[in-house]
Amino acid sequence: MNIKPLADRVLVLPAPAEEKVGGIIIPDTAKEKPLCGTIVAAGNGTKDEKMILKEGDKVLYGKYSGTELEFEGEKYLMMRQSDVLAIVE
Secondary structure, three states, X not given: OOOOOOOOEEEEEEOOOOOEEOOEEOOHHHOXXXXXXXXXXXXXXXXXXXXXXXXXXXXXXXXXXXXXEEEOOEEXXXXXXXXXXXXXX
16 A cells, blocks of 8 residues: 555545445435544654554544545545544454
8 A cells, every 4th residue: 555644634435335225326426424434554653642543444434534545446535533433453
């Protein structure tokens, strides 16, 4: 990974959106935005708040959290550590 988030930011690879529900194929425009993903890179934290998230953590985040970006054909979300709601174990 060539992207290194700064301060208290993390780079999240969102889980794939639901493609099919009970045999019905959902078009791209109607798919729900995924609310979970995997952290692929994390910053070092700030002097006031240390980074508790690390690469490989599966996390849940809010519906409108983060900034979408695309790198080498893959879509990611960049968000602050405080936008992450929970770690899934």
